[in-house]
Amino acid sequence: MVSWRRMAAITLRYFYLLRGSPARIVPLFAWVGIDIVLWGFISRYLNTVASAGFNFIPALLGAVLLWDFLIRIMQGVTMAFFEDVWSRNFLNIFATPLSISEYLGGLVLSSIATSVVGLLVMLILATTVFGLSFFLYGLLLLQFVVVLFLFGIALGIFASGVVLRLGPAAEWFIWPIPALLAPFAGVFYPLSTLPKWMQHFATLLPPAYVFEGVRGVVSGRAAPHAELAWAISLAMLYLIVACWFFARVYRHAVRTGLIARYSAESLS
Amino acid sequence: MNESRQASESNKTRVLVARKLCKSYGEIVAVNGISFDVCRGEIVGILGPNGAGKTTTINMILGVLEPDSGSIRIEGLDLATHRSRALEQTNFAAVYAPLPGNLTVYQNLRIFGLIYGVVHLAERIDETIEQFDLVRFRDTRCGALSSGEQTRVSLAKATLNGPRLLLLDEPTTSLDPAVARDIRAIIREYATNGERGVLWTSHNMYEVEAVCDRVLFLSHGKILLEGSPKELLHEHGKATLEDLFITVAREPLTLEEH
Numbered sequence: 001m002v003s004w005r006r007m008a009a010i011t012l013r014y015f016y017l018l019r020g021s022p023a024r025i026v027p028l029f030a031w032v033g034i035d036i037v038l039w040g041f042i043s044r045y046l047n048t049v050a051s052a053g054f055n056f057i058p059a060l061l062g063a064v065l066l067w068d069f070l071i072r073i074m075q076g077v078t079m080a081f082f083e084d085v086w087s088r089n090f091l092n093i094f095a096t097p098l099s100i101s102e103y104l105g106g107l108v109l110s111s112i113a114t115s116v117v118g119l120l121v122m123l124i125l126a127t128t129v130f131g132l133s134f135f136l137y138g139l140l141l142l143q144f145v146v147v148l149f150l151f152g153i154a155l156g157i158f159a160s161g162v163v164l165r166l167g168p169a170a171e172w173f174i175w176p177i178p179a180l181l182a183p184f185a186g187v188f189y190p191l192s193t194l195p196k197w198m199q200h201f202a203t204l205l206p207p208a209y210v211f212e213g214v215r216g217v218v219s220g221r222a223a224p225h226a227e228l229a230w231a232i233s234l235a236m237l238y239l240i241v242a243c244w245f246f247a248r249v250y251r252h253a254v255r256t257g258l259i260a261r262y263s264a265e266s267l268s
Numbered sequence: 269m270n271e272s273r274q275a276s277e278s279n280k281t282r283v284l285v286a287r288k289l290c291k292s293y294g295e296i297v298a299v300n301g302i303s304f305d306v307c308r309g310e311i312v313g314i315l316g317p318n319g320a321g322k323t324t325t326i327n328m329i330l331g332v333l334e335p336d337s338g339s340i341r342i343e344g345l346d347l348a349t350h351r352s353r354a355l356e357q358t359n360f361a362a363v364y365a366p367l368p369g370n371l372t373v374y375q376n377l378r379i380f381g382l383i384y385g386v387v388h389l390a391e392r393i394d395e396t397i398e399q400f401d402l403v404r405f406r407d408t409r410c411g412a413l414s415s416g417e418q419t420r421v422s423l424a425k426a427t428l429n430g431p432r433l434l435l436l437d438e439p440t441t442s443l444d445p446a447v448a449r450d451i452r453a454i455i456r457e458y459a460t461n462g463e464r465g466v467l468w469t470s471h472n473m474y475e476v477e478a479v480c481d482r483v484l485f486l487s488h489g490k491i492l493l494e495g496s497p498k499e500l501l502h503e504h505g506k507a508t509l510e511d512l513f514i515t516v517a518r519e520p521l522t523l524e525e526h
Binding site: 003005006008009012013016017020021083087088089090091092093094095096097098099251254255256257259260 | 293323324327330331332333334351352353355356358360362364365366367368369370371372375378379380382383384385425
């Protein structure tokens, strides 16, 4: 049976680290804040040069906000995981009654807590400075957030599994993942802009449905409920696969002794 | 019926039952079919030269390394099938596993206390901090402590949940002689309350002689000798445990023949 107390312990650990470290607190809101300011002004400028009738604030700035939310969710999981990598804490953590599902649950709770901070800062800036109104998206906003949340968690758990399998140096594979996915997700442009092969790949990415949905709502098209339901299903599937992948990597690490000698990176 | 009752009675006296444990890393056999028990109120020392399989054995008992074959039961619970419940009954300290240096002594103890499900955690943390003479370091980050102080924090973590099975891998390595003696007394007292057992590895033969009720000599993954330190010295005609250790390390075959 899953213990909430153990999950809370993992989250509390991250809270203690945040509380005592400005270097961990500032990135929670600084980069997303800068992004919103930058894309807010770009959107304003585009509104002045583009044809009247299309509002770039909800289409572009709204999309950037949602994309940054996805990144924060993913990095919320990986950063909490990296704390154990950096402090060489695996032996202490995994020699306890803590199960893998409780450990991952703790990482997810940590991610939710930190992502909410970034989201609030983005919302305040986007609405007060640039006049972004989320009423335009209506109830679809909830579906957008669910898709991005589930997919961000899935990416974070998968990325943590990669680092657990390949060692601390593999951290550098993880940071560029959002940048690699962004062109396919159609954050800044409609998917029809992409060549066919990229469009086919995009159909496998849940965020692509979100950003198509954002542009559709702004253009006055019908709400894409069916597409978003599919995107939620797809994101849940990826989440299940990511958890399975992490558990499999963990079992491999326990079988080979990598948990106990993680700094060696490989025992082959 | 009688046999099962005997087995049940025997389980009541044993905290740890390890049977036919094997572990290889590729071609290298680290642990080769060892079996041993740790009973309540007993401190068992695992001795052996570097690479003998001591840490591999401890890692298997901690559930961070899967044996290739064999079984481990902690308080009657099979580690392979009841991992969480079995590990609730254990804890460990090892010189190579310091607690995160970016958290304070109190924060580390609170987090691990929650993970181990310690009841009345706040009081228990206070008691443990006092017992290991860490009061003045309560709000100090562990990374800022000396290696000896960090060892005391690890030991505080290891006893926080009052584990039935305490695993200590060279726990006094970085301690000065006076502190090491105090720690040995604490661990001795911990084990002799009747409910708990301790598995202890050390290269300090004086310490092992002073603390352990029984020792297992490991070499090349096998238990070569087992018994109380006094009995073993008598049986093998050695003056000190150190002499016996050197014989095990250099001439294991003579002991296997024995």
